[in-house]
Amino acid sequence: MADTKIKCGVLDMKKSLCALLILSILVFSAAGCGFGQPKPVQTEEFALGTIINQQVYGSNAKKAAEEVSARIKEFDALWTINQPGGDINKLNRHAGQGYVKLKPETINILMKARQIADLSGGAAFDITVAPLVKAWGIGTDHPRVISDEEVSRLLTLVNYRDVQINEATGSASLAKTGQMVDLGGIAKGYLGDLAIQIYKKNGITSAFANLGGNVVVLGGKPDGTPWKVGVQNPRSQTGDIVGVVDVIDKAVVTSGDYQRYFVKDGKRYCHIFNPKTGYPADSGLMSVTIIASSSTDADGLSKAYVLGLQKGLDLVKRYGKAEAIFITNDKKIYVTPGLKGKFHLEDVSNEYTCIQIR
Secondary structure, X not given: OOOOOEEEOOOOHHHHHHHHHHHHHHHHHHHOOOOOOOOOEEEEEEEOXXXXXXXXXXXXXXXXXXXXXXXXXHHHHHHOOOOXXXXXXXXXXXXXXXXXXXXXXXXXXXXXXXXXXXXXXXXXXXXXXXXXXXXXXXXXXXXXXXXXXXXXXXXXXXXXXXXXXXXXXXXXXXXXXXXXXXXXXXXHHHHHHHHHHHHHHOOOOEEEEEEOOEEEEEOOOOOOOOEEEEEEOOOOOOOOEEEEEEEOOOXXXXXXXXXXXXXXXXXXXXXXXXOOOOOEOOOOEEEEEEEEOOHHHHHHHHXXXXXXXXXXXXXXXXXXXXXXXXXXXXXEEEEOHHHOOOEEEOOOOOOOEEEEOO
C-alpha cells in the first residue's frame, strides 16, 4: 500500500505564532506612540498554549496587567483537559459517577457554555465534543481520519445537556461514562471578559488584550479613537490580513479552518467539529469573526462557522447583540449591517470581495 501524506497546519507553531505577532503589531501600532501620548504597560507571555499580549494605560496599569496574567495562569491550570488536579480533568474522570465539587468560576463557565449551546440547540457549539477531538487528534503530532463506526460510537457521548450543574452545591456531573468536556472553544473568551473586569476594577479606561487571536478592548485608544483589529486572510501563510475593524469596548473573536488542521488525500480537516455529524466542519466557510460586548459569547458564537453562511447569519441575528464577518471558500467577505463604516477591506492579495449585508 502506498504511503499517504498527511500535512498538518497548526503543528507548524512558528506560523501560528507569527500570525499572532502580526495581529499584535497591528493593534500596538494603531494605538499610536506619538509625542504627548501616554506610555502603556505592554506584556507578552505564553499561556493557554498561545501568546498573550496586553497593552494597558493608566496609573495602575502594571498592577492590572500582572493581575490579569496571574488569573490567566490560574485558570489555564484549572481548565486544561489533561491537567491533573484541575477541575475539568476531575469532572471528566468522574463521568457517569455522580457530582463533583468544582470552583465557582468553573461552574460559571459551564453554565455560560450551556446558554451559548442552547442558541443553536448544540448544532454549532457543544463542549462535550471532547471524545471526538481526542480521537481525531487534530492539533497533535498524530492526526487521523477515524472510521464511520468510531464516529457513530463517539457521537452517543456528545450532548451538552448531559453536563448537569447544581448551583446550590457548586458541583457538576457528566451523565455517561466516557463523556468529556473541553472548554477550548470558550475559555479564552471567558478570560477575555475577566481581563476587562480586572482593568475596570483598577480604574483603567483604555486597554487591550490579545489572547491568542481573541481580542478584547476596553474603551478606545487613549486619544479616544477606536482600536483597529486585523482580520486574518485565512489562506495567508504569513498572517496577512484581509481587513481591519474599528472597535471600542468590544471583543473580536475569530474561528476558522486555518488555525488547526491537517490535510489527507487532498481534503482539509479542521479542528472545529460539527457536533451533530461527528466530523470536522465542512460548511463552505473559511472563517467567522464575531464582534460583541461579551468576549465569552463572541467565542462561542464564532462556532457559527459550523453552520455555514446563511444559518450562521441566522444564529448571529437570533443572538441579537453581535456583528459578524463571514469569509466563504470562494473568497467573499460578508459583513453584517452594524459594521458598515467600521470594517475596512485591506486585501494585499487582491483576491477577496467585500459584500455589505443590508
